[in-house]
Amino acid sequence: MASARQGGEGWGIMGKLPARIRLADAAFALFDERGYEQTTVDDIAERAGLGRTTFFRNYRSKEDVIFPDHDRLLALIRDRLATSSHSTALVAVSDAVRLVLLHYVDEGDLARRRYALTSKVAALRDREIASVGRYQRLFREFIADWMGGPTESASLRAELMAAAVVAAHNHVLRRWLRGESSDPVTEVDEAMREVLALFRAPGSSPEPGAGTTVVAFRTGQDLDALLPSLRRLVEDDAER
Numbered sequence: 001m002a003s004a005r006q007g008g009e010g011w012g013i014m015g016k017l018p019a020r021i022r023l024a025d026a027a028f029a030l031f032d033e034r035g036y037e038q039t040t041v042d043d044i045a046e047r048a049g050l051g052r053t054t055f056f057r058n059y060r061s062k063e064d065v066i067f068p069d070h071d072r073l074l075a076l077i078r079d080r081l082a083t084s085s086h087s088t089a090l091v092a093v094s095d096a097v098r099l100v101l102l103h104y105v106d107e108g109d110l111a112r113r114r115y116a117l118t119s120k121v122a123a124l125r126d127r128e129i130a131s132v133g134r135y136q137r138l139f140r141e142f143i144a145d146w147m148g149g150p151t152e153s154a155s156l157r158a159e160l161m162a163a164a165v166v167a168a169h170n171h172v173l174r175r176w177l178r179g180e181s182s183d184p185v186t187e188v189d190e191a192m193r194e195v196l197a198l199f200r201a202p203g204s205s206p207e208p209g210a211g212t213t214v215v216a217f218r219t220g221q222d223l224d225a226l227l228p229s230l231r232r233l234v235e236d237d238a239e240r
Contacts, residue, residue, distance in 0.1 A: 020058045022048040027065040028113050036121050066114055066124060068107065070131050073100055074138060081142045089146040093139065094192040097169045100135070101188050104173055115177040136166045157199065164195045 017025075026047035030039040041062050045055045059065050077096040084092035104111045118124040144158035168191035176184040 019048070019050055019054055022050065023055060023058055024065050024110065027062060028110070028117070031117055032113075036117060036124070063124065063127065066117060067127065067131065068103060068111075068114075070134065073103055074134060077135070077138060081138075086146065089142070090196050093143070093165060094189065094196070096139075097165060097192055098185065098188060101169060101173060101176075101184060105176065105184060112177050115174075132166060132170070136162045139165050161195070161199050164198065165192070168192055168195045 023044055027039070027044045030043055030047055034043075039062065041055055042052060044062060044065065045052050048055075076099055080096045080099060081089075081092050107114075118128050140158045140162035143161050144154050147154035147158055169188060172181065172184050172188040172191055175181040175187065181187055
C-alpha cells in the first residue's frame with residue numbers, strides 16, 4: 001500500500017507539470033529504457049498520461065522532444081544583436097552567446113541527458129550539427145555587416161570570427177555537460193574575450209607596440225630597385 005501511495009503522490013506532482021515538460025520527461029525515460037529507435041510517439045504520450053493530439057500540439061515529432069527550441073533561441077539572439085550599435089556590436093555578440101549558454105544551464109539535467117543521447121545516436125548528432133550551423137550563419141551575417149559589407153575580406157573575417165564564437169561557446173558548454181565546469185558563465189565570458197581579442201574592429205588602429213615586420217632575404221636585384229616595392233607594401237599594410 002505504501003508503494004502504491006508513493007506512486008500516486010509522484011503522479012500527482014507529475015500531473016501539475018506543463019504538458020511539454022511531462023512529455024519531455026516521459027520521452028527521455030523511455031529512451032533510457034528502450035532506446036531511441038524503439039520508442040514511438042504513442043509510447044511517449046501514454047507514459048506522460050496525455051493523448052497523441054496533445055503531443056503534436058507541443059512537438060512536431062519525437063526528435064523535437066529532444067532538442068531545445070532553436071527557433072526561439074535564434075530569435076532571442078537576433079533581437080539582442082539588433083539592439084546594438086556599431087560600437088557595441090562585439091558586446092552584443094558576447095551577450096548573445098551567454099543567452100544560449102544560460103538556456104542550456106537552466107535546463108539542467110535535461111541538457112545533460114540530451115547530450116548523452118545525441119552522442120550515441122548518429123541521426124540526432126547530425127541534426128545537432130545542422131542546428132549549430134544556423135547559429136554560426138546568424139553570427140556571420142551580423143559580423144559581416146558590422147565589418148562594412150560583403151567585401152571579400154569582410155566575408156572571410158566574418159566567417160572566421162563566427163566559427164570562433166560558436167567554437168568557444170561549444171567548448172564551454174561541453175565542459176559543463178560533462179561536469180567539468182562549475183561556473184560555465186564565467187568561463188564563456190573569458191572564452192569570448194579570447195575570441196574577440198583575435199579580431200580588430202574595422203577601422204581601428206593596431207595595438208600600441210604593433211608595427212611592421214620586415215623579413216630579410218637575399219636577392220640579385222639592386223636595393224634602389226626594391227625600395228619602391230617595399231614602400232608600397234608598408235603603405236598598403238598601414239591602410240589596412
